[in-house]
Amino acid sequence: MGKKILLKGNEVMSEAAIQAGCRFFAGYPITPQNEVPEYMSRRMPQVGGVFVQAESEIAAINMVFGASAAGARCMTSSSSPGISLKQEGISYIAGAELPCLIANMQRGGPGLGNIRASQADYFQAVKGGGHGDYRLIVLAPASTQELYNLTMNAFDWADYYRNPVLMLGDGILGQMTEPVEILPYEPILDLPEKDFILDGCKGRDPRVVKTLVLRPAEGLVDHNEHLQKKYRRIESELSLCDEYRVEDADIVIAAYGITSRIAKGAVRMAREKGMKVGLIRPITLWPFPKESFKKVAYDTSQILVVEMSHGQFIEDVKLAIEAACPVEFLGKGGGWYPTEEIILEKIESMITSPVAAKGRV
Amino acid sequence: MQTLKRTEVLKDALTHYCPGCGHGIIHRLVAEVIEELGIREITIGTAPVGCAVLLYDYFNCDIIECSHGRPPAVATGIKRIHPDKIVFTYQGDGDLAAIGTAETIHAANRGENITVIFVNNAIYGMTGGQMAPTTLTGMVSTTSRDGRGQHGEGPPLKVCELLSSLDGVYYLERTAVSTPKDVNSTKRAIKKAFQNQIDGKGFSLVEVLSMCPTDWKVSTAKAVDFVNNDMKEVFPLGVYKDKS
Ligand SMILES: Cc1ncc(C[n+]2csc(CCOP(=O)(O)OP(=O)(O)O)c2C)c(N)n1
Ligand code: SF4
Ligand SMILES: [Mg+2]
Numbered sequence: 246m247g248k249k250i251l252l253k254g255n256e257v258m259s260e261a262a263i264q265a266g267c268r269f270f271a272g273y274p275i276t277p278q279n280e281v282p283e284y285m286s287r288r289m290p291q292v293g294g295v296f297v298q299a300e301s302e303i304a305a306i307n308m309v310f311g312a313s314a315a316g317a318r319c320m321t322s323s324s325s326p327g328i329s330l331k332q333e334g335i336s337y338i339a340g341a342e343l344p345c346l347i348a349n350m351q352r353g354g355p356g357l358g359n360i361r362a363s364q365a366d367y368f369q370a371v372k373g374g375g376h377g378d379y380r381l382i383v384l385a386p387a388s389t390q391e392l393y394n395l396t397m398n399a400f401d402w403a404d405y406y407r408n409p410v411l412m413l414g415d416g417i418l419g420q421m422t423e424p425v426e427i428l429p430y431e432p433i434l435d436l437p438e439k440d441f442i443l444d445g446c447k448g449r450d451p452r453v454v455k456t457l458v459l460r461p462a463e464g465l466v467d468h469n470e471h472l473q474k475k476y477r478r479i480e481s482e483l484s485l486c487d488e489y490r491v492e493d494a495d496i497v498i499a500a501y502g503i504t505s506r507i508a509k510g511a512v513r514m515a516r517e518k519g520m521k522v523g524l525i526r527p528i529t530l531w532p533f534p535k536e537s538f539k540k541v542a543y544d545t546s547q548i549l550v551v552e553m554s555h556g557q558f559i560e561d562v563k564l565a566i567e568a569a570c571p572v573e574f575l576g577k578g579g580g581w582y583p584t585e586e587i588i589l590e591k592i593e594s595m596i597t598s599p600v601a602a603k604g605r606v
Numbered sequence: 607m608q609t610l611k612r613t614e615v616l617k618d619a620l621t622h623y624c625p626g627c628g629h630g631i632i633h634r635l636v637a638e639v640i641e642e643l644g645i646r647e648i649t650i651g652t653a654p655v656g657c658a659v660l661l662y663d664y665f666n667c668d669i670i671e672c673s674h675g676r677p678p679a680v681a682t683g684i685k686r687i688h689p690d691k692i693v694f695t696y697q698g699d700g701d702l703a704a705i706g707t708a709e710t711i712h713a714a715n716r717g718e719n720i721t722v723i724f725v726n727n728a729i730y731g732m733t734g735g736q737m738a739p740t741t742l743t744g745m746v747s748t749t750s751r752d753g754r755g756q757h758g759e760g761p762p763l764k765v766c767e768l769l770s771s772l773d774g775v776y777y778l779e780r781t782a783v784s785t786p787k788d789v790n791s792t793k794r795a796i797k798k799a800f801q802n803q804i805d806g807k808g809f810s811l812v813e814v815l816s817m818c819p820t821d822w823k824v825s826t827a828k829a830v831d832f833v834n835n836d837m838k839e840v841f842p843l844g845v846y847k848d849k850s
Contacts, residue, residue, distance in 0.1 A: 268687075269683065269686065269687060271682075271683070295686040295687065297682065297686065299679070299712075300708050300709070300711075300712035301708060303676070303679075303708075303709075304676070304679040304682075304708065304709050304712065305679075307672065307673065307676040307679035307680050307683070307709070308679045308680070308682050308683035308686075309683060310670075310672070310676075310679075310680050310683060311652075311670065311679070311680035311681060311682060311683025311684040311685075311687075312683035312684070312686065312687050313683075314670050314680075314683075314684065315650075315683065315684045315687035315688055316687065317687045319683070333673055334673065334676070337672075337673050443650045443668040443669075443670055443684065444650070444668070444688055444691060445647050445648040445649060445650060445667075445668060445688075445691050445692075446646070446647050446666075446667055446668050447647035447648065448647075451662075451665075451666055451667050451668050451669070452668050452669075453662040453668070453669050453670070453671070454669075454670040454671065455653070455662065455669075455670070455671035456671065457659060457671060
């Protein structure tokens, strides 16, 4: 057993990054993720790393672009409005196939919104956000322990696939304090040698990191195909999903991140009342664990999607299950969050609804 | 007799720059300085978005191509990871003084130990001659048809003057490449800006007034005259800051 610590989610993520060898952090203050730059400003000098408070989120992501090209494990974090500013840089990093970790502790939007938790940046996270056909590996931890573990893994996946990874959290996860077991970092993969690093061309040919592809005429088509091939490979190797009491469930709740944590409580309450309810939660939002969702949908009568937005994640659920069962929705944006009771109430209404009476599709 | 030969820091490549363009001269000067200081193998350059985006087609050292205006931030990331390496940015006026103003000012004020080569040609070269932050008052461009200043464009932005008020900056000089004498002083200034970095002194920037005959829509000879007669008047040459 590792040592247990009691820290806020934002600090847990920061410490995990340090443990995983992250030695460069650039960021800009924004609530509810301020503990990340604050923690990093203290910890980085202690481990010989670099902390820079950037002049903007645009500068921060571009500093990360440089640090990654220079060979460092590196990271930036922000919350929704700041993540919007980073999109240009994220597109360049994805195009140049550089590894890094970007964390979004989502808050209410659109615009300045508010500083309550939200899940309304789902589309931006998993469908693009910046320009061009690129993908981020998107992770959705549901507890601070999982945030700790996934942060460590994120650096390995970023290096292994040479792809930026996005940690999609929210204000609750970032601010929540719970005990976390500190496990020593061990790479989970055989990591390739970084043969792209810019550190001066002594003893080798000069290297170039770039995203402009003018020649040959079809060069950018080829580069895009190369990226797509990598994305297909990631899809086949890295779809992570967690299921809870789905085997005999008549209703399966689909939720991710902190919402799935609340939903789990609702499942327990429903079970106590004799209702057969289960939970499926994706751990990777991209790649989306389509097969697991499809299988669950074929074995249950109804799916209830719960999310802290007006319906973004639900689109991927529907795409994955290929209409195998009806899908109900419970969600709102702007800082709303579901309670176990609200979810239970929705489940009870579904049980008595005519759809349920029809039974399995 | 001294024989002139191409510096090994430049590749044997055909130039894509227009006849009479200042970029080619400035490339040569930067490359010669890198060679003379013996730092090619420890140098990492950043390419801007602008006519000089293809910097890596010419420079025989590690290069990263940045998004428009962000080279000072990218250079910050690289230099902080490799403090013992030499990092330079090479940026146009749109890149450095419009879209990248914030990155420029803050890298300068942090005193990042990097060398900035700022090519001021008073125009957006790459995109076909639109108004730049440094376009002169009254100068016609494709987006200031009546001459800058007629429709609320404001006067040209003076980068050396602006940055000279920042305490974090170590060295600022404005030079030109429009006469042989100017070319020589530009090389001296660039060498100093690199030497400062080698000595760990901090942020050094050389602003070079440069010709863009194509987008100024003048002959190559007239372009040289324009730098000598008009640009130097608005952008006086000289050392704007030197903490040594
Ligand atoms: C975000 C973004 N905005 C606009 C452009 C289009 N663009 C390319 S180069 C350029 C201006 C270049 O002018 P300057 O920096 O002065 O360089 P020059 O070509 O004159 O050397 C612009 C606006 C871009 N590539 N990216
Ligand atoms: S457009 Fe102007 S700056 Fe660009 S290569 Fe031609 S002369 Fe040089
Ligand atoms: Mg220009």
